[in-house]
Amino acid sequence: MLPFARVAIVGLGLIGSSIARGVRAAMPTVRLTGYDADLDVRATAERIELVDDVADTPGAAVIDADLVIFCIPVGAMGAAAAELAHDLPADAIVSDVGSCKAEVARALREALPAATIVPAHPVAGTEQSGPEAGFASLFHHRWCIVTPLADSPGAAVERVAEFWRRLGAQVELMAPEHHDRVLAVTSHLPHLIAYTIVGTASDLEEVTRSEVIKYSAGGFRDFTRIAASDPTMWRDVFLTNREAVLEMLQRFSEDLSHLSRAIRWGKGDELFDLFTRTRAVRRSIVEQGQDSAAADFGRAHD
Amino acid sequence: MLPFARVAIVGLGLIGSSIARGVRAAMPTVRLTGYDADLDVRATAERIELVDDVADTPGAAVIDADLVIFCIPVGAMGAAAAELAHDLPADAIVSDVGSCKAEVARALREALPAATIVPAHPVAGTEQSGPEAGFASLFHHRWCIVTPLADSPGAAVERVAEFWRRLGAQVELMAPEHHDRVLAVTSHLPHLIAYTIVGTASDLEEVTRSEVIKYSAGGFRDFTRIAASDPTMWRDVFLTNREAVLEMLQRFSEDLSHLSRAIRWGKGDELFDLFTRTRAVRRSIVEQGQDSAAADFGRAHD
Numbered sequence: 296m297l298p299f300a301r302v303a304i305v306g307l308g309l310i311g312s313s314i315a316r317g318v319r320a321a322m323p324t325v326r327l328t329g330y331d332a333d334l335d336v337r338a339t340a341e342r343i344e345l346v347d348d349v350a351d352t353p354g355a356a357v358i359d360a361d362l363v364i365f366c367i368p369v370g371a372m373g374a375a376a377a378e379l380a381h382d383l384p385a386d387a388i389v390s391d392v393g394s395c396k397a398e399v400a401r402a403l404r405e406a407l408p409a410a411t412i413v414p415a416h417p418v419a420g421t422e423q424s425g426p427e428a429g430f431a432s433l434f435h436h437r438w439c440i441v442t443p444l445a446d447s448p449g450a451a452v453e454r455v456a457e458f459w460r461r462l463g464a465q466v467e468l469m470a471p472e473h474h475d476r477v478l479a480v481t482s483h484l485p486h487l488i489a490y491t492i493v494g495t496a497s498d499l500e501e502v503t504r505s506e507v508i509k510y511s512a513g514g515f516r517d518f519t520r521i522a523a524s525d526p527t528m529w530r531d532v533f534l535t536n537r538e539a540v541l542e543m544l545q546r547f548s549e550d551l552s553h554l555s556r557a558i559r560w561g562k563g564d565e566l567f568d569l570f571t572r573t574r575a576v577r578r579s580i581v582e583q584g585q586d587s588a589a590a591d592f593g594r595a596h597d
Numbered sequence: 598m599l600p601f602a603r604v605a606i607v608g609l610g611l612i613g614s615s616i617a618r619g620v621r622a623a624m625p626t627v628r629l630t631g632y633d634a635d636l637d638v639r640a641t642a643e644r645i646e647l648v649d650d651v652a653d654t655p656g657a658a659v660i661d662a663d664l665v666i667f668c669i670p671v672g673a674m675g676a677a678a679a680e681l682a683h684d685l686p687a688d689a690i691v692s693d694v695g696s697c698k699a700e701v702a703r704a705l706r707e708a709l710p711a712a713t714i715v716p717a718h719p720v721a722g723t724e725q726s727g728p729e730a731g732f733a734s735l736f737h738h739r740w741c742i743v744t745p746l747a748d749s750p751g752a753a754v755e756r757v758a759e760f761w762r763r764l765g766a767q768v769e770l771m772a773p774e775h776h777d778r779v780l781a782v783t784s785h786l787p788h789l790i791a792y793t794i795v796g797t798a799s800d801l802e803e804v805t806r807s808e809v810i811k812y813s814a815g816g817f818r819d820f821t822r823i824a825a826s827d828p829t830m831w832r833d834v835f836l837t838n839r840e841a842v843l844e845m846l847q848r849f850s851e852d853l854s855h856l857s858r859a860i861r862w863g864k865g866d867e868l869f870d871l872f873t874r875t876r877a878v879r880r881s882i883v884e885q886g887q888d889s890a891a892a893d894f895g896r897a898h899d
Contacts, residue, residue: 394815418812418814419814421893422879423892428892430898433898438811438812438814477804477812478812480798480801480804481812481813481817482816482817483816484797484798485815485817487853487856487860488790488794488820488853489816491849491853492786492849493875494852494871495782495786495845495848495849495852496786496878497875499782499848502778504878504881506779506783507782507783507878508881509885509887510720510742510779510783510784511783512720512721512740512888513722513783514783514784514785514787514788514791514823515783515784515787516882516888517791517819517820517822517823518787518819519875519878519879520879520893520894521816521819522872522875522878522879523875526868530865530868530869531865533860533868534863537860537863540860541861544853546797547794547797548850550793550797550800551789551790551846554789554793555846558789558835558842559839559843561836561839563832563833563836566831566832567828569796570824570828570831571828572796573795573799573821574828576795576810576821576825577724577795577821577824577825579810580813585814585818586813586814586818587896587897590723590725590730591723591724591822592822592894592896593894593895594889594894595889595895596732
């Protein structure tokens with residue numbers, strides 16, 4: 296039995312449109328509605344027939360839904376939920392895909408005091424944005440972390456979990472606060488660092504921007520992919536998961552100072568030991584199917 | 598006319614073996630000899646018939662060569678050059694592929710006072726190592742930076758440049774010191790940061806190693822690729838290009854502190870502006886053919 300029959304997607308960007316495509320592929324009988332605050336995005340969604348019905352208001356999108364998923368920047372969740380509160384069916388389950396769970400749960404609960412809320416976070420994405428960037432297999436073999444609230448009924452949690460399994464994801468349950476600390480290190484800190492280094496490189500005076508771009512294959516280009524991620528989404532993530540991000544950043548800075556000192560004082564053994572340890576982490580990620588074993592991410596060489 | 602007829606490759610790892618394969622593909626009449634200090638690597642090179650002759654000593658590898666290329670960690674160049682000094686033909690051109698040019702040029706000149714030396718650096722690679730990791734197209738459409746010494750004859754520089762063009766690279770000439778500053782930012786700093794963050798993540802107590810690996814698709818996994826690069830090679834790079842690396846690191850740390858402060862004080866506009874700027878850098882890299890336009894590096898999604 297399908298976990299849901301009528302799914303409303305609020306926010307039709309990379310993730311929302313990937314969910315829509317995934318539902319079409321894996322649960323073709325589900326009736327899909329969608330809404331996006333951006334008129335151009337709605338027009339594109341209509342044109343590419345992303346969902347059965349693109350609504351002109353969030354209320355119209357959800358009025359008949361049994362699952363409503365917010366796929367918008369985490370800073371916009373509360374206001375978006377408040378906007379459709381009056382049209383939300385009493386038995387609908389409300390979920391989201393935000394990268395910060397504690398604050399989003401709080402915002403959703405405040406906007407929808409009586410709703411059944413089961414937040415979730417599919418750990419998947421690309422650096423591209425918009426309704427045309429999504430694809431059905433984005434969640435295959437990726438983890439989706441479901442972070443129930445204290446009052447989320449077990450049956451509702453299971454339905455959301457099953458929804459994500461149908462989209463190809465593996466599901467894990469986690470407390471929102473722990474999620475926010477795990478993601479601070481596996482996702483938020485890497486993005487912050489990538490944005491920073493790309494900014495540093497493009498601000499140099501003696502090394503020109505054109506040199507930075509020409510010789511980026513030496514490593515820099517890997518960082519630019521992440522640093523091309525959606526600016527609004529990531530601004531919101533850092534401001535929302537502020538404490539955990541700043542704490543991880545502090546640890547990173549300490550480690551960087553330590554390494555910097557090892558370089559200054561020529562401590563080759565310390566460098567070698569760290570570099571051997573980090574190589575093993577990569578091996579684990581590949582072994583556990585979280586990245587390709589192919590060299591250079593399998594980038595095409597010719 | 599071929600730029601060289603008898604090429605000796607000293608060091609048969611990723612880069613050396615890629616050069617061997619590239620020569621076979623693009624200049625099949627060239628006679629190729631090779632040497633590696635590691636007996637196992639020599640045995641593998643024999644088995645896979647990487648070159649025409651795997652020599653048992655560096656001297657035997659170069660005795661008849663008109664081009665000798667050192668493809669070994671930058672800290673090992675001086676000693677390796679000294680070891681074959683007596684067997685180096687007087688008219689051979691000596692080159693290398695090291696990631697730091699000023700110090701390597703100094704070490705090669707000291708070991709080989711009378712030789713014609715034309716250092717070069719192909720800005721290409723993968724995170725894998727060893728003679729079986731190489732492939733002929735590694736240098737296609739990549740840049741190779743040739744950094745002549747004050748006494749490098751123009752004709753020798755042109756032959757080395759032509760050699761790299763035949764391997765598919767685009768060639769640029771640069772002063773060694775400028776090279777070292779450009780690469781400090783486009784290659785050395787990114788590696789240093791990737792090694793650091795992978796170390797930071799694997800040292801956390803409350804977030805387990807297994808969680809870091811499971812949820813690495815949120816961004817972290819991109820860094821682990823670079824942090825899986827050869828430990829000896831990179832230890833040598835940081836110790837050799839120490840001053841430039843430490844200076845770039847200092848700039849990066851300042852920028853990171855600035856961003857950290859913006860997060861702490863909720864300055865969303867500053868974050869948004871930076872993230873918009875960095876997105877444009879990515880666009881330039883893709884436009885200039887230095888990375889794939891495909892989402893997520895073109896990683897296979899199913």
